Amino acid sequence: xxxxxxxxxxxxxxxxxxxxxxxxxxxxxxxxxxxxxxxxxxxxxxxxxxxxxxxxxxxxxxxxxxxxxxxxxxxxxxxxxxxxxxxxxxxxxxxxxxxxxxxxxxxxxxxxxxxxxxxxxxxxxxxxxxxxxxxxxxxxxxxxxxxxxxxxxxxxxxxxxxxxxxxxxxxxxxxxxxxxxxxxxxxxxxxxxxxxxxxxxxxxxxxxxxxxxxxxxxxxxxxxxxxxxxxxxxxxxxxxxxxxxxxxxxxxxxxxxxxxxxxxxxxxxxxxxxxxxxxxxxxxxxxxxxxxxxxxxxxxxxxxxxxxxxxxxxxxxxxxxxxxxxxxxxxxxxxxxxxxxxxxxxxxxxxxxxxxxxxxxxxxxxxxxxxxxxxxxxxxxxxxxxxxxxxxxxxxxxxxxxxxxxxxxxxxxxxxxxxxxxxxxxxxxxxxxxxxxxxxxxxxxxxxxxxxxxxxxxxxxxxxxxxxxxxxxxxxxxxxxxxxxxxxxxxxxxxxxxxxxxxxxxxxxxxxxxxxxxxxxxxxxxxxxxxxxxxxxxxxxxxxxxxxxxxxxxxxxxxxxxxxxxxxxxxxxxxxxxxxxxxxxxxxxxxxxxxxxxxxxxxxxxxxxxxx
Numbered sequence: 001x002x003x004x005x006x007x008x009x010x011x012x013x014x015x016x017x018x019x020x021x022x023x024x025x026x027x028x029x030x031x032x033x034x035x036x037x038x039x040x041x042x043x044x045x046x047x048x049x050x051x052x053x054x055x056x057x058x059x060x061x062x063x064x065x066x067x068x069x070x071x072x073x074x075x076x077x078x079x080x081x082x083x084x085x086x087x088x089x090x091x092x093x094x095x096x097x098x099x100x101x102x103x104x105x106x107x108x109x110x111x112x113x114x115x116x117x118x119x120x121x122x123x124x125x126x127x128x129x130x131x132x133x134x135x136x137x138x139x140x141x142x143x144x145x146x147x148x149x150x151x152x153x154x155x156x157x158x159x160x161x162x163x164x165x166x167x168x169x170x171x172x173x174x175x176x177x178x179x180x181x182x183x184x185x186x187x188x189x190x191x192x193x194x195x196x197x198x199x200x201x202x203x204x205x206x207x208x209x210x211x212x213x214x215x216x217x218x219x220x221x222x223x224x225x226x227x228x229x230x231x232x233x234x235x236x237x238x239x240x241x242x243x244x245x246x247x248x249x250x251x252x253x254x255x256x257x258x259x260x261x262x263x264x265x266x267x268x269x270x271x272x273x274x275x276x277x278x279x280x281x282x283x284x285x286x287x288x289x290x291x292x293x294x295x296x297x298x299x300x301x302x303x304x305x306x307x308x309x310x311x312x313x314x315x316x317x318x319x320x321x322x323x324x325x326x327x328x329x330x331x332x333x334x335x336x337x338x339x340x341x342x343x344x345x346x347x348x349x350x351x352x353x354x355x356x357x358x359x360x361x362x363x364x365x366x367x368x369x370x371x372x373x374x375x376x377x378x379x380x381x382x383x384x385x386x387x388x389x390x391x392x393x394x395x396x397x398x399x400x401x402x403x404x405x406x407x408x409x410x411x412x413x414x415x416x417x418x419x420x421x422x423x424x425x426x427x428x429x430x431x432x433x434x435x436x437x438x439x440x441x442x443x444x445x446x447x448x449x450x451x452x453x454x455x456x457x458x459x460x461x462x463x464x465x466x467x468x469x470x471x472x473x474x475x476x477x478x479x480x481x482x483x484x485x486x487x488x489x490x491x492x493x494x495x496x497x498x499x500x501x502x503x504x505x506x507x508x509x510x511x512x513x514x515x516x517x518x519x520x521x522x523x524x525x526x527x528x529x530x531x532x533x534x535x536x537x538x539x540x541x542x543x544x545x546x547x548x549x550x551x552x553x554x555x556x557x558x559x560x561x562x563x564x565x566x567x568x569x570x571x572x573x574x575x576x577x578x579x580x581x582x583x584x585x586x587x588x589x590x591x592x593x594x595x596x597x598x599x600x601x602x603x604x605x606x607x608x609x610x611x612x
Contacts, residue, residue, distance in 0.1 A: 003048050004279050007033045009056035016048035016057055028282070030267050031274075035282045059610050074226060074568070074587060075366060077609045078378040079405035082387070082419060083412050090415045094120075097128050113248035123329045125410060143167050146212065147451050147545045149180070149220040149395075151594060153438045159220055159394040160437035163447045167542050172448050176439060178432040179394045179424040182216055182369075183417055185209035186360025186400040187553045189491065191230075192499035192506060193356050195238060202333060204233065204240040205358045213401045214359070214369065215549035218556060221594040222390040223370040225403040225587050227560040230357035231365035232509060232570040233288060234295050237305060237351040241327055241334030247285070250323065252313045254352060256303035262294050263306075269294075288364035289570060292354050299354075300508055307349040314346045356505050357498075357570065359553055360400045362413045365570070367557075368403025370589055371396075374419075379607045386427045388420040391591075394432065396420045404587060454544045457484055458534035475536045484534035487543035490526070494551055497522045502558050503571035512574040516562045523555050552592070555599070559590045563601045 003025075005016070012032040016025040025048050026037040034048075034057075048057045095101065100121040102111040110118045134140060146164035153160075161176040188205040195202040214224065234243055246252040247263065254263040262269065265286050273281035277290055298304040314320050323345060327334040337343070343350060361368030372389045373382040388396050398420040399413030408416060458475065461483040470476050475486035498504055501519025503511040511519075530548060535541040566580040567573045586603040593600070 003036050003057050003059050005034050005036065006056045006058065007031065007274060007279050009054050010034055011054050013053065015051050015053065019047045019051050021045060021047070028267070030271055035279065037284060074404065074585065074606055075406070076373065076382065076404040078373040078382060079371070079402065081377060082374040083405070083408060083415050086415050086419060087411065090411055090418065097132050099128050100124055113245070117248065119249065121329065129414065141173070144173050145542050145545060146216060148447055149216050150439050150443070151220060153440060153443065157221060157392055159392050160439050162216065163451065165451055165541070167538055170538050172451065174444055176437045178428045178435050179396060181396040181398065181420055181424050182213055182401050183398045184213035184400070186213060186358060187211035187550060188358055189495065190359060190498055190550050190554055191356040191504045192495035194353065194505060199238060202240065204235050204355045205360065210546035211359065211549040211553035214556065215552040217369050217390055217392065217395060217397065218552050218592050219594060220392045220395060221591060222392045222395060223589045223591045224556050224560065225368060225370040225589055227359070227367045227556045227590060228564050228588065229365050229367045229569040230359050230557060230571065231363055232292050232354050232357050233364065234292055234352050234354050236308065236334055237353040239331065239334040239337035240355065241331045243308065243352065245326055246308060246310065250313045250319070252308055252310060254306045254308050256298045256306055258303055262298070263291060292570060295352060295354050296509060306352040308352055309349045310345040311347055311349060320346055354505065359557060361403045361406060362400045362408040364406055366404045366406040369397050369401050371402045377609060379609065381604065381607060387423040388416065389423070396424045454533045454535040455541055458536050461534065475534060475540060483532065485529060485532045486534055487540055487547050490530070490533060490547045493526060494547065494554060497526065498554050502561060509570060510572045510574055511561065516558060520558050520562060523551070523558060527551060556590050559599050559601065560588050564588055
């Protein structure tokens with residue numbers, strides 16, 4: 001765990017600077033305080049903690065610094081440490097499997113961008129990992145969309161399997177299981193996206209991430225954690241191209257339209273931001289919530305949008321080639337946008353914009369499901385079952401699913417998948433050795449009827465259509481039908497509610513208690529209207545159930561935001577505009593009762609496992 005300095009306690013004696021073996025502790029002449037200039041490279045010797053006469057130096061988990069910080073600070077240190085201690089073996093596996101990791105052409109060593117990242121050829125990542133997964137599995141089912149969990153009928157709060165359908169041939173699948181691992185992605189298109197019309201469907205987070213990672217556990221009665229901490233990141237406008245690559249590898253900077261530099265943050269800006277974000281304002285690189293907050297403020301105050309000054313760091317054709325090759329690999333639309341809008345990166349800066357909010361737990365956010373921790377280091381309050389078991393027995397999570405432990409990204413999520421997989425296998429071979437799922441045929445038939453109802457409802461009411469010339473496999477997105485709603489109409493209605501009432505980009509990420517309560521009412525009405533959902537084909541049936549999963553995630557987000565009485569993370573509650581460390585430095589949990597559909601809320605303490 002790296003160290004940091006409480007600026008309010010520091011007297012500027014310089015003892016931490018003198019004793020630091022890594023030269024990480026530095027003296028800031030602006031405010032005459034010490035600070036850890038490079039927390040990611042901290043030797044963790046704790047000398048600065050021991051020798052500070054004012055007790056102004058303390059430790060924090062890595063995810064508090066880069067980039068989860070900005071006083072979010074509500075993380076599970078046991079989960080983070082558990083991933084960190086297994087990361088080296090994961091990277092060795094990637095290397096053995098042939099993942100192309102960039103190397104310095106001069107030294108032959110792995111290339112670094114910033115202090116903790118090694119660039120890879122990301123377009124190869126999924127294919128290589130998928131091949132390894134195939135080899136390790138006895139049987140693989142593809143193109144099966146899981147719609148609902150199955151709960152054991154003889155044991156309360158016990159997962160017994162899942163149901164779903166094949167999106168190509170419509171086969172209904174019933175999977176009975178002693179243990180279930182959920183490792184799907186997070187949630188995109190929950191909020192109204194910035195890209196609409198000709199850009200419809202373009203988002204930063206993959207559009208297929210429909211929230212099933214959370215909806216399946218929520219339907220099973222599992223608890224969430226920190227669901228109000230949605231993620232908002234700054235990206236290139238309209239194409240959603242990542243900005244970390246030009247910042248870290250190409251050392252580009254960004255300014256507002258008046259020319260004032262905001263990234264990297266100058267010391268005078270950090271001093272002002274420290275009044276809001278405390279010592280995290282001095283972290284390097286700038287934590288994501290702070291960078292996002294700055295971009296939003298510049299927009300609100302008429303200095304936006306921020307501009308990436310690409311023309312300053314592309315002196316030759318080789319540097320331009322590196323830029324284009326990288327974006328063609330990871331975000332081709334960024335290159336297409338430059339071409340379509342006559343933007344030459346060597347001549348013209350590019351606009352930056354904060355995205356619509358996403359719900360996920362592997363990036364610079366921590367909203368996800370509440371999971372049991374590693375048995376050797378987790379506090380007793382965080383242990384109720386095997387490692388990474390959610391609050392439903394037999395149900396495990398990994399990656400975007402497990403909350404309160406952000407900054408996992410791809411390698412950390414894969415590592416957590418290894419941890420959860422081993423824990424689940426151990427559980428099946430020991431505690432669940434003699435368990436047999438109890439699921440009646442009536443239950444199976446009931447779910448089958450529920451899953452296919454949108455298809456039947458469409459064909460029953462199709463004669464009333466106002467657009468009979470539509471192809472048979474499609475409903476009309478813009479049709480006003482007396483008896484049914486199609487998936488697109490349901491989705492845009494959900495996105496409008498979330499954007500306008502739950503701190504979306506259209507409201508400058510601001511909400512208040514009236515808006516949240518009204519938004520909750522509208523979401524409940526939308527859930528009632530789901531009984532009119534119609535699908536003309538298996539593809540539309542997939543879209544209908546993706547919508548339903550997003551709806552459940554939206555309800556969990558709003559219910560969490562309604563109960564946290566402060567502003568922490570990527571949104572602003574105007575009724576509670578400040579961070580309240582005394583009362584709200586806690587984990588928040590919501591749960592949907594699988595029998596009644598009623599939602600409940602509770603909090604739990606943040607327990608630091610690193611002694612002061």
